[in-house]
Amino acid sequence: MKFRLATVAWSVIYLLLLLTLLTPLRIITVFLLIVPGAVLFSSLPFKGFLVHVIPVLLIIALLDVYSLLPAIYFLIPSIMMGRIYKKGGPAFQALMTGMGIILAELLVVLFIATYSFGFDLSQYLRDQAAISASIVQQVLSANPMFSNMNWTAEDTQKLGTMLIGKIPYVLIMTSFILAMITHALARPALSSLDVPVRKMKPAREWRLPRALIWYYLLAIVIEWIAGSSDSSWIQMVSISMLPLIHACFIIQTIGFVYFWTHSRKMSPVIALLLSLVVLVFQPLRIIGIIDLAFPLREAITRSKK
Known part of the structure; x- marks a missing residue:
């Protein structure tokens, strides 16, 4: 009974985290969304996992159908990492699998945004660089101390190029941080549910x-x-x-x-x-x-x- 109540509690936590997507708290809680799914998948049979997760997804769909997309997005790495935990696989394998899946999903989202909605990330970053440059130029012009300093078009181009060059590292670090947080929180949670999770190798x-x-x-x-x-x-x-x-x-x-x-x-x-x-x-x-x-x-x- 204790085990059942614990998994139900994780379902409630999962629902509450998904509800925060409708609030400004999503900036923080988005880093925790993989954890409940990984815990539930690891600690339950597949049918039991569906029984716990499907009602949560239905509630989210009724409240805001658009929130269902990020819910499914984060559920995929949850299942993949949970599958490794359930099989007793190495912690490092779970971490790298989660990171790889998240990174792949980010690239797929970028692909869909590019070819379905005409979104050009490189051009967007260049536009943001131009906006930032305009603000910097206004600050320099308004302050006599910086009257001799000028922000040129070449500086704007360099800023845009620098931002574009940082994209892969941002994607990789985001994927790594999400996977690391998931593993760090899922391991003690699963241990409390009597689901053994292997430690990271030396x-x-x-x-x-x-x-x-x-x-x-x-x-x-x-x-x-x-x-x-x-x-x-x-x-x-x-x-x-x-x-x-x-x-x-x-x-x-x-x-x-x-x-x-x-x-x-x-x-x-x-x-x-x-x-x-x-x-x-x-x-x-x-x-x-x-x-x-x-x-x-x-x-x-x-x-x-």
């Missing part, structure tokens, strides 16, 4: 799938296609895929650094400092690529013997 055991090398080659091909295409969506996919894969290679490199220092019985502080170096000098991700493509760790283990 950094020295971080190893990504070798198939990432093929995704890297695919991203390079997409980048080549985007270079000769006028499609803003294709260009967005291109500039989003490579930074994401590069981030994965950096994670792999950090995992290798911790593995190497651990095998040499070095202090964890040294591993941390070397990891910071990897984060600062990102071309060092080549180590992660080599570690994925070749049995580098096995070679180090054999050499010690």
Whole structure:
């Protein structure tokens, strides 16, 4: 009975979070929307999950049908992460799966907005840069202290280019933060429901799938296609895929650094400092690529013997 009441409570929490989409609180609560679905999917049979979730979605549809779209949007990563938790999969796998699904959904939304509604994100950011430049110019003109400073059209263009260049990192970081918050909250919640969730592996055991090398080659091909295409969506996919894969290679490199220092019985502080170096000098991700493509760790283990 306690278990049933707990899952009903999570359904109520899910409904309340979805209702906040109609209020200014959505700026905060949007980061929590994946959690209830992941908890319910992990702790219930599929039919029980539907019994808990469908009434919530129906209530939302009756109150505001447009809120049903974000509800379904966040339910997809909930199910995918919950599926891994239910099977007892690695926490890192759940985290990366959630991040990948969220990022893919963001790109799909951008695709629909581009081709169905004629939305051009790059042009929108350039327009925002022009508006910001106009405000800056007015402030400079109104203040005698800055009378010698002028905001030129070239400065506006640079600002627009900088904003466009930040898009992939914003998409990736948003996906990562959403997945991380979900895992951080879902794990203790599931533990209270007697659903075991594995902890994150030690950094020295971080190893990504070798198939990432093929995704890297695919991203390079997409980048080549985007270079000769006028499609803003294709260009967005291109500039989003490579930074994401590069981030994965950096994670792999950090995992290798911790593995190497651990095998040499070095202090964890040294591993941390070397990891910071990897984060600062990102071309060092080549180590992660080599570690994925070749049995580098096995070679180090054999050499010690």
